[in-house]
Amino acid sequence: MKKINTKILELVKNKNSSRFLYLISFIESIFFPIPTDLFIIPIALINKNRVFYITLLTTIFSVLGGIIGYIIGLYFFNEIGQTLLSYYNLENQFTFFTDLIIEYGYLFIFIAGFTPVPYKIAAIGSGFINLPILIFIIASFFSRGLRFFIVTYFSSRLGASAEKIVSKYFFYISLLLFLIVIIILISEIIL
Numbered sequence: 001m002k003k004i005n006t007k008i009l010e011l012v013k014n015k016n017s018s019r020f021l022y023l024i025s026f027i028e029s030i031f032f033p034i035p036t037d038l039f040i041i042p043i044a045l046i047n048k049n050r051v052f053y054i055t056l057l058t059t060i061f062s063v064l065g066g067i068i069g070y071i072i073g074l075y076f077f078n079e080i081g082q083t084l085l086s087y088y089n090l091e092n093q094f095t096f097f098t099d100l101i102i103e104y105g106y107l108f109i110f111i112a113g114f115t116p117v118p119y120k121i122a123a124i125g126s127g128f129i130n131l132p133i134l135i136f137i138i139a140s141f142f143s144r145g146l147r148f149f150i151v152t153y154f155s156s157r158l159g160a161s162a163e164k165i166v167s168k169y170f171f172y173i174s175l176l177l178f179l180i181v182i183i184i185l186i187s188e189i190i191l
């Protein structure tokens with residue numbers, strides 16, 4: 001992991017690092033296994049005055065990649081989607097997450113876009129079950145945007161220690177959000 005972090009730091013010092021980030025956020029939503037967060041943190045540290053702009057474009061490219069994932073699930077699941085899931089050994093997760101998308105729709109997309117749940121599975125699964133694309137796009141935009149904004153905001157405010165803090169506590173923050181959404185869903189079902 002340390003070797004990857006060193007390589008990432010070298011890449012973000014390049015003048016085209018923002019473009020590289022947008023590409024990563026796009027392909028991570030389809031097939032790339034390394035989270036965008038690892039790239040956006042150092043870029044936010046270097047470009048503190050452009051954090052909002054970087055976050056917005058990262059979100060847009062991530063959602064565009066999610067739309068490609070959605071299209072793969074909708075039209076090319078057997079040809080491409082199944083291959084991606086097999087390659088990353090995500091078949092069981094896909095079945096589980098697809099059931100959650102059917103049951104909770106946009107709420108699960110929001111959770112998947114914000115938490116460590118692989119967003120690519122949510123994107124492909126949403127297309128596979130034919131979730132309305134507008135709902136998918138809106139939930140993706142808000143969840144991915146919120147996730148990237150939190151990461152870039154704290155990165156730019158906390159400085160170099162941000163990467164350690166985000167890496168250490170992001171799972172717990174995501175888990176807390178997930179539990180809050182589950183509690184809301186349960187309360188709606190009971191009431």
